[in-house]
Amino acid sequence: MNESIQNEERTPSRKRDHVDLCVGEDVTFRGKTTGLEKYELLHNALPEMNPEDVDTRVTFLGKHSTLPLIINSMTGGYEEAERINRELAEVCQEIGIPLGLGSQRQAMESGRFHESWRVARRAAPSIPIFGNIGAPEIAKGVETGTIQKLVELIEADGFAVHLNPLQELMQPEGNPEFRGVLSGIERLARELPVPIIVKEVGAGLSADVVQRLLDVGVRHIDISGAGGTSWSGVELLRSPLRESDNPFWDWGIPTAEAVAEARPLCEEAGATLIASGGISSSRDVAISIALGANIAASARPMLQTLMAGGQQSLTHLLREWERHLRYMMFLVGAKTVAALRNAPLRRI
Numbered sequence: 001m002n003e004s005i006q007n008e009e010r011t012p013s014r015k016r017d018h019v020d021l022c023v024g025e026d027v028t029f030r031g032k033t034t035g036l037e038k039y040e041l042l043h044n045a046l047p048e049m050n051p052e053d054v055d056t057r058v059t060f061l062g063k064h065s066t067l068p069l070i071i072n073s074m075t076g077g078y079e080e081a082e083r084i085n086r087e088l089a090e091v092c093q094e095i096g097i098p099l100g101l102g103s104q105r106q107a108m109e110s111g112r113f114h115e116s117w118r119v120a121r122r123a124a125p126s127i128p129i130f131g132n133i134g135a136p137e138i139a140k141g142v143e144t145g146t147i148q149k150l151v152e153l154i155e156a157d158g159f160a161v162h163l164n165p166l167q168e169l170m171q172p173e174g175n176p177e178f179r180g181v182l183s184g185i186e187r188l189a190r191e192l193p194v195p196i197i198v199k200e201v202g203a204g205l206s207a208d209v210v211q212r213l214l215d216v217g218v219r220h221i222d223i224s225g226a227g228g229t230s231w232s233g234v235e236l237l238r239s240p241l242r243e244s245d246n247p248f249w250d251w252g253i254p255t256a257e258a259v260a261e262a263r264p265l266c267e268e269a270g271a272t273l274i275a276s277g278g279i280s281s282s283r284d285v286a287i288s289i290a291l292g293a294n295i296a297a298s299a300r301p302m303l304q305t306l307m308a309g310g311q312q313s314l315t316h317l318l319r320e321w322e323r324h325l326r327y328m329m330f331l332v333g334a335k336t337v338a339a340l341r342n343a344p345l346r347r348i
Contacts, residue, residue, distance in 0.1 A: 011106040012078035012113065014173065017238055019075050019084070022300050023307050027233045030249055034227030034278035035256030036287045042344040047333035054329045056322065058295055058337050060272070061128040061157040061195060061220075066096035067322055068337045069285055070297035072222075072276055073132045073160060073199075077106030081116040086123050087311050088302070093124035095318050100160060100297070103132050104150045108142070114153060121155040130158035130197060136168060136175040138184035144191040151194055158220065160197040161185055163209075166251055167201055170235035186216035200224035202231045202277050204253025207261040219271040222297060223262055226252025228278025229300045255279075256291060263292025282324035290343045 021027055058068045071092055075081045085101060092099040101117055120129055131150050133142070138161055151159055163181070168174035189196045198205075198213050199222030205213075210221055233249045255277040266273040275293035279285060285296040306314045334340040 011109060015075055015078045015081065015102065015106070018234060019303070021234050021237055022229060023304055025237060027229055027237065029227050029230050032226055032250045032252070032254060034225060034284070035254035036278070036284050038256065038347055039287050039291070039345045040348050041286060041290060041328060041332050042346050043331060044333040047330055049330065049333060049335055051326065051330045053335050054326045055336050056325060056329070060098050060295055061130065063128045063157060065098055065128065067325065068289060068295040069321065070098040070100060070274065070295060071302050072297035072299040073100035073102050073162070074299050074303055075102040076104060076117045077102065077113050078116065079113065081113065082119050084306070085116055086119045087306060089120040089123035091311050091314050091318065092127050094315060096127065098128035099124060100130050101132055101154060103134055103162065105134060105137055107150060107153060108146060117154050128157045129154060130160050131156045132160040132162060135161055135163045135181045136177055139177050139180045141180070141184065144188060147188060147192060151192065156194055158195045158197050159192060160199050161188070162199050162201050164201040164231065166203045166248060167231040167235055170232045170239070170248060172235070172239050174235070182212060182216060185213065185218060189217035195220055197222055199274070202226060202229050203251055204255070204258040204277065205262065206253060207265060210262045210265050214265060214269040214271055219269065220274065221262060221266055221271055222274035222276055223255065223258040225255030225258040225277035227254050228280065255288065259288055259291045259293050282321040282328070285321065286325055286328045286340065287345070289337060289340050290345050292341060
């Protein structure tokens with residue numbers, strides 16, 4: 001069996017495994033948290049505003065979002081993913097928030113499941129949507145034209161490159177080859193007609209990495225910190241070794257720490273800072289923005305809600321998050337998300 005046929009069979013199977021494990025198994029960090037729980041917003045008994053004065057809208061990838069929240073990249077590239085991405089997109093369109101799609105590596109290997117990504121734009125014609133590819137593909141020197149075809153496939157407003165050296169290292173069929181990734185990102189930032197987002201997948205971006213990305217022209221940074229889903233843990237559960245005491249399940253930089261360290265660098269460069277990694281409540285959204293993020297992103301809680309209760313449950317959850325975020329902004333006297341970024345925090 002040649003390599004292309006093997007890849008065509010392996011990639012959909014891996015993607016299905018990822019969704020099944022994220023929905024059905026406990027793949028959260030075991031001994032490390034996001035750090036967001038260590039902060040609280042300072043109550044303002046004189047907000048000098050009314051609740052209806054609160055405006056939760058932000059701009060992301062050149063389009064309006066009703067909330068500072070993204071449903072982050074999850075899946076695509078196998079049969080069931082078409083339904084998942086369609087249902088996620090329909091909910092995002094109804095709420096008016098951005099959607100990230102899962103890695104499009106499989107779309108480069110075969111046209112078999114192109115519809116699993118293409119369906120999102122048909123279901124959500126007006127929201128910001130971005131595509132996604134892994135850093136190892138960038139290290140291989142994938143041509144800008146090939147990435148442009150992935151952008152066109154989903155009519156994307158932006159395109160994400162995910163940095164996942166730990167996941168690739170733990171993945172049974174992983175490819176932890178990262179030499180040349182930064183120069184490839186620089187080329188894409190220069191040549192692609194849509195903005196580049198660079199994101200981790202749950203182990204966090206250090207200040208040094210953030211600065212290097214900014215230096216090559218990246219202006220959308222998703223720190224995807226530790227404390228939520230452990231993608232190392234996901235891959236360890238897929239491994240035939242099933243190691244009981246693996247030191248890498250909890251590897252990474254906590255989300256709160258990563259956001260705080262990236263804030264001054266992104267502000268100086270005029271870059272958008274996205275907080276993800278364990279964002280599982282409206283409180284997490286508010287705290288991460290007060291720490292310095294422009295917008296937050298959540299994935300696994302959204303997928304679990306959709307799979308357990310369907311679109312109605314996910315819509316209900318997002319409306320609840322919206323209401324609670326509005327209340328929090330009122331209670332700290334922040335009329336806008338920009339004002340929330342400067343709301344005082346206290347350690348608890």
